[in-house]
Amino acid sequence: MRDPSTIHDEERTVTQKANFINGAWVNGDATLANLNPADPQDVIGQYACASEAQMRQAVEAARAAAPAWERSTTQSRSDILFRAANEILARKEELGALVSREAGKTQAEGLGEVVRAGQIFQFFAGEAVRYGGENLPSVRPDIGVQISRHPVGVVSMITPWNFPIAIPAWKIAPALAFGNTLVLKPSEHTPGVAWELFNILERAGLPPGVANLVNGEGAAAGRALLEGVDAVSFTGSVATGRKIAAAASERMIRVQLEMGGKNPLVVLDDADLDVAVECALNGAFYSAGQRCTASSRLIVADGIHDRFVEALAGRMRKLGVGDPRDPATQIGPVINAQQLEKILGYIELGRSEGATVAEGGKRADASTTGHFLRPTLFTDSSNAMRINREEIFGPVAAVIRVSGYDEALQVANDTPFGLSSGICTTSHKHANHFRLNVRSGLTMVNLPTAGLDYHVPFGGTKASSFGPREQGRYAVDFYTSTKTAYIGY
Ligand code: NAD
Numbered sequence: 001m002r003d004p005s006t007i008h009d010e011e012r013t014v015t016q017k018a019n020f021i022n023g024a025w026v027n028g029d030a031t032l033a034n035l036n037p038a039d040p041q042d043v044i045g046q047y048a049c050a051s052e053a054q055m056r057q058a059v060e061a062a063r064a065a066a067p068a069w070e071r072s073t074t075q076s077r078s079d080i081l082f083r084a085a086n087e088i089l090a091r092k093e094e095l096g097a098l099v100s101r102e103a104g105k106t107q108a109e110g111l112g113e114v115v116r117a118g119q120i121f122q123f124f125a126g127e128a129v130r131y132g133g134e135n136l137p138s139v140r141p142d143i144g145v146q147i148s149r150h151p152v153g154v155v156s157m158i159t160p161w162n163f164p165i166a167i168p169a170w171k172i173a174p175a176l177a178f179g180n181t182l183v184l185k186p187s188e189h190t191p192g193v194a195w196e197l198f199n200i201l202e203r204a205g206l207p208p209g210v211a212n213l214v215n216g217e218g219a220a221a222g223r224a225l226l227e228g229v230d231a232v233s234f235t236g237s238v239a240t241g242r243k244i245a246a247a248a249s250e251r252m253i254r255v256q257l258e259m260g261g262k263n264p265l266v267v268l269d270d271a272d273l274d275v276a277v278e279c280a281l282n283g284a285f286y287s288a289g290q291r292c293t294a295s296s297r298l299i300v301a302d303g304i305h306d307r308f309v310e311a312l313a314g315r316m317r318k319l320g321v322g323d324p325r326d327p328a329t330q331i332g333p334v335i336n337a338q339q340l341e342k343i344l345g346y347i348e349l350g351r352s353e354g355a356t357v358a359e360g361g362k363r364a365d366a367s368t369t370g371h372f373l374r375p376t377l378f379t380d381s382s383n384a385m386r387i388n389r390e391e392i393f394g395p396v397a398a399v400i401r402v403s404g405y406d407e408a409l410q411v412a413n414d415t416p417f418g419l420s421s422g423i424c425t426t427s428h429k430h431a432n433h434f435r436l437n438v439r440s441g442l443t444m445v446n447l448p449t450a451g452l453d454y455h456v457p458f459g460g461t462k463a464s465s466f467g468p469r470e471q472g473r474y475a476v477d478f479y480t481s482t483k484t485a486y487i488g489y
Pocket of ligand 1: 186217218243391393
């Protein structure tokens with residue numbers, strides 16, 4: 001079994017799926033294999049791995065294309081984005097199946113992600129003709145102030161594997177809408193659907209050099225894609241985000257980082273038990289817990305604790321874990337063998353820290369080579385344990401018992417992260433207080449901490465996010481700069 005991150009020098013092959021640089025499909029001198037995590041013998045394709053020199057060429061192509069793209073009409077940009085949206089949505093079943101095959105999501109999750117990508121392109125096709133500046137009166141007499149928005153220039157985008165089309169879409173669509181050119185480096189674990197997206201963009205009529213695709217491993221991208229660009233938008237782990245932030249600050253370029261989470265779901269005594277269990281089940285375990293918004297900390301009040309744990313563990317036992325091609329599957333595999341080992345290591349760590357495995361805690365089916373893990377629930381855990389402080393990024397959640405709302409809020413906020421949060425309660429007072437006082441960029445009342453709309457801002461606080469928000473109208477703040485003109489009458 002091969003690790004999908006391995007770059008195979010020996011696999012110089014004409015069948016490789018090429019990089020897209022300056023409007024041409026360009027082979028690399030190595031390939032990376034895209035493997036199905038449910039069945040690693042299933043090779044989805046060999047993808048050209050861009051050399052550092054090719055990555056730099058992609059940046060140069062984006063630079064050369066920038067002036068004409070900036071001057072292009074907003075109508076022509078909007079038309080291209082709508083055409084891309086139409087093709088994404090017309091092919092949603094096929095692309096959804098590809099997302100499922102390369103990222104291990106269920107068929108429904110794969111389809112949902114593709115639809116979301118199409119909707120994002122539709123949204124920004126509209127924004128392309130709607131966005132603008134502002135006129136304000138000066139505080140001085142006979143002067144007007146005009147604030148206009150301008151593209152930032154060339155943007156590098158580096159993305160993870162757990163949303164292989166939605167995350168590229170929510171970076172590419174606003175970048176293009178607002179007149180920027182770009183280079184995307186998708187995750188080496190899921191190059192497939194990003195490759196399809198660039199075929200779609202080409203067919204939609206994007207001029208050469210405006211959007212470039214380079215596959216490859218991260219370190220090379222870190223060196224090549226931060227030189228000669230005006231901004232970098234990154235989604236991935238905190239460890240990588242730190243490196244990118246350091247390099248970006250060295251070069252004084254604009255940076256946007258979306259990173260990990262350790263998201264709390266608070267369950268109060270007065271919660272509707274069925275709602276709370278559903279929120280925990282979905283938020284902690286769907287997509288095999290591989291969501292930055294996953295509720296990995298379940299902060300449960302004393303009065304409902306035992307009923308909640310019993311009901312949640314009962315539902316977990318019935319979850320279908322397996323190959324996403326099976327329609328009965330609710331939880332697919334984790335992304336690769338390395339991640340499976342890492343998660344199993346955290347489960348051992350939790351045990352050694354004194355937490356109890358109330359459910360799961362082991363591989364789902366040791367007879368397959370797929371990376372399947374039973375959803376795992378810890379009880380008797382404290383917020384100080386490493387299993388509650390570090391992002392595990394798998395189907396693992398830990399229950400932290402608290403006396404009531406005040407302690408729940410304090411524990412929810414006691415984390416280095418601040419992406420999403422949730423509360424299950426029938427108390428309007430507590431729901432409202434939580435919404436205002438929990439330190440996270442997203443918060444949910446009686447809803448799972450994951451599961452988001454495409455047209456509203458997305459992002460967090462503390463180590464989860466850095467820089468302006470993604471998605472919705474707020475994306476304009478990253479992808480444009482304002483210019484303030486004072487006009488004397
Ligand atoms: P990762 O940091 O390992 O990789 C992300 C991307 O960065 C990949 O394309 C990788 O090749 C690249 N990379 C790696 N090292 C690099 C370097 N030195 N310089 C430049 N690029 C480099 O993350 P991952 O394992 O792919 O994704 C999982 C992580 O992503 C989790 O922490 C998850 O919470 C986070 N995530 C966050 C959001 C969000 O919006 N907040 C969304 C999805 C995933």
